[in-house]
Amino acid sequence: MCQACHGTDGLSKTPDAPNIAAQTEPYLVTQLQAFKSGARKNDAMSLVVSSLSDKDVEDVAAYFSAIEIKIVKIPGQ
Amino acid sequence: MCQACHGTDGLSKTPDAPNIAAQTEPYLVTQLQAFKSGARKNDAMSLVVSSLSDKDVEDVAAYFSAIEIKIVKIPGQ
Numbered sequence: 001m002c003q004a005c006h007g008t009d010g011l012s013k014t015p016d017a018p019n020i021a022a023q024t025e026p027y028l029v030t031q032l033q034a035f036k037s038g039a040r041k042n043d044a045m046s047l048v049v050s051s052l053s054d055k056d057v058e059d060v061a062a063y064f065s066a067i068e069i070k071i072v073k074i075p076g077q
Numbered sequence: 078m079c080q081a082c083h084g085t086d087g088l089s090k091t092p093d094a095p096n097i098a099a100q101t102e103p104y105l106v107t108q109l110q111a112f113k114s115g116a117r118k119n120d121a122m123s124l125v126v127s128s129l130s131d132k133d134v135e136d137v138a139a140y141f142s143a144i145e146i147k148i149v150k151i152p153g154q
Contacts (some may be wrong), residue, residue, distance in 0.1 A: 009148050015103040019096075021148060026092040026147060068130050068149040071098060075143040 001048050002060060010067045017044075023067040028061035078125050079137060085143045095123075101145040105138035 002020075007013050010021025020028065032040075034040035035049045052060070079097075084090050087098025097105065111117035112126040113134075128135070 009151055011148070012101050012104070015101050016107070017101070018104045019100055019146075021146075024092050024094070027089070027095045030093070039137055060099050063152060066152040067096075069096075069146045070149045071088070072145040072147045074086055075140060 001051075002064075005044065006064070010064045020064045021067040023064055025061045025065035028065060029057060032057045032061065078128075079141075082121065083141070095124045097141045098144040100141055102142035103139045105142060106134060109134045109138065 004015075005012070005014050005017035006020050010019060010023070012019045032049055033039060034050065035042065035045040036052070038046070049057075080090075082089070082094035083097050084089050087096060088137070089096045108117060109126055109129065112119065112122040113129070115123070126134075
């Protein structure tokens with residue numbers, strides 16, 4: 001379900017969706033739980049997380065956080 | 078102000094803060110505005126964004142979105 005907007009590589013496929021490749025695992029878990037509880041609101045995410053178990057949340061966070069990225073260029077450097 | 082948690086390279090310096098390197102510009106603007114309006118809640122971010130003008134929000138989003146990243150490794154591939 002995640003890949004339509006975030007890709008299997010964790011890179012955004014639509015401007016409104018964030019890159020989540022290599023995102024920290026605690027951050028991903030916290031945000032997925034916040035969408036589940038309604039503390040953070042987004043129509044697409046609210047719909048998607050409603051079907052995720054706590055184990056699913058952990059698995060999704062583990063997968064995307066395990067993607068490795070490298071900085072290629074920083075503006076002005 | 079951003080760099081204490083997110084680095085000048087946009088990579089998280091603390092597990093609770095997300096990587097924002099190469100994040101899409103519309104996403105960064107939307108989230109900064111959501112922290113400003115209170116629609117999205119986080120103690121550290123609420124404090125930081127309170128001093129940002131709309132132009133600052135645009136500049137910050139432009140800077141971090143202009144950082145280029147490359148995928149190094151995807152689990153299972």
